[in-house]
Amino acid sequence: MPWLGLGVYKAAEEGNEVQKAIIEAVELGYRSIDTAAFYENEVGVGEGVRNSGIDRVQLFITTKVWNSEQGYESTLNAFNRSMKKLKMDYIDLYLIHWPVKGKYLDTWKALEKLYEEGYVRAIGVSNFQKHHLEDIFQQSSIVPAVNQVEYHPLLQQTDLLAYCQSKHIQMEAWSPLCRGKLMDNASLQLIGDKYGKSVAQIILRWDIQNQVVTIPKSVNPDRIKSNAEIFDFELDIEDMNTIADLNEDKRVGPDPDHFDF
Numbered sequence: 001m002p003w004l005g006l007g008v009y010k011a012a013e014e015g016n017e018v019q020k021a022i023i024e025a026v027e028l029g030y031r032s033i034d035t036a037a038f039y040e041n042e043v044g045v046g047e048g049v050r051n052s053g054i055d056r057v058q059l060f061i062t063t064k065v066w067n068s069e070q071g072y073e074s075t076l077n078a079f080n081r082s083m084k085k086l087k088m089d090y091i092d093l094y095l096i097h098w099p100v101k102g103k104y105l106d107t108w109k110a111l112e113k114l115y116e117e118g119y120v121r122a123i124g125v126s127n128f129q130k131h132h133l134e135d136i137f138q139q140s141s142i143v144p145a146v147n148q149v150e151y152h153p154l155l156q157q158t159d160l161l162a163y164c165q166s167k168h169i170q171m172e173a174w175s176p177l178c179r180g181k182l183m184d185n186a187s188l189q190l191i192g193d194k195y196g197k198s199v200a201q202i203i204l205r206w207d208i209q210n211q212v213v214t215i216p217k218s219v220n221p222d223r224i225k226s227n228a229e230i231f232d233f234e235l236d237i238e239d240m241n242t243i244a245d246l247n248e249d250k251r252v253g254p255d256p257d258h259f260d261f
């Protein structure tokens with residue numbers, strides 16, 4: 001999968017916001033889009049992809065089954081609804097959005113069926129902790145291709161990253177920019193000055209050097225462009241260590257062991 005993708009949570013269908021962002025992003029070289037049934041913009045995502053001017057096969061589309069749809073049959077139905085909204089005949093990556101207690105193992109069985117029948121090229125999970133992944137391993141011989149989790153300098157999840165890497169599960173960062181909250185961080189600004197890059201570019205480059213796929217969200221053409229300009233420099237070890245020291249185990253989103261939605 002591409003190292004960089006466009007996140008589209010809160011990119012609206014109204015005013016063609018999400019569609020325009022996708023067209024812009026594809027023009028600038030993005031090849032991966034991350035949506036979810038929960039984002040209520042799959043129709044707009046499908047339109048953006050079809051109007052992007054490049055073949056569907058060149059793009060990597062991720063969507064996710066929402067919590068209220070989990071369970072075997074209901075996941076299969078939810079998947080069909082997503083496909084109809086996207087107007088696609090396959091999805092590159094289908095994820096379990098959250099590990100809903102008592103449901104995610106049956107949900108995984110549904111994803112296996114979709115994978116085996118060829119409707120999805122890869123299946124994976126999101127917001128899974130080590131113990132959730134171990135549950136999957138107990139029942140299934142198919143290893144999740146991806147675990148998409150909250151990941152940014154304030155929440156580095158190094159144990160989970162090492163575990164995923166040991167199992168050949170690709171970790172993917174959601175809210176990589178900490179929803180904009182790190183832009184004034186003095187250490188990141190200093191590093192940015194050194195490379196002539198923005199704080200956002202430093203963070204996104206740090207993701208990739210940690211072998212974490214990253215999906216910053218933006219609907220602003222300038223930011224969509226600059227967020228992709230991260231493949232022409234390399235952070236040195238000293239700067240990687242400075243960023244490692246920023247970890248506070250601090251979430252901006254819900255805790256996967258204590259969410260109730």
Ligand SMILES: NC(=O)C1=CN([C@@H]2O[C@H](COP(=O)(O)OP(=O)(O)OC[C@H]3O[C@@H](n4cnc5c(N)ncnc54)[C@H](OP(=O)(O)O)[C@@H]3O)[C@@H](O)[C@H]2O)C=CC1
Nearest residue numbers: 007008009034126174175176177178179200216217218219
């Ligand atoms: N699996 C899961 O449970 C979750 C998955 N996700 C996925 O991850 C994606 C990214 O996470 P998200 O929560 O959206 O947050 P991000 O960390 O990507 O931050 C997005 C915010 O930062 C702004 N922004 C984008 N680029 C820049 C920049 N260069 N400088 C300053 N501000 C910037 C955006 O505004 P603007 O648009 O105006 O540029 C927006 O307000 C989501 O869109 C979604 O696809 C997110 C949360 C949970």
Ligand SMILES: O=C1CO[C@H](CO)[C@@H](O)[C@@H]1O
Nearest residue numbers: 009036038097252253254
């Ligand atoms: O994908 C998502 C977008 O953000 C929401 C609020 O933090 C999350 O709950 C959800 O998983």
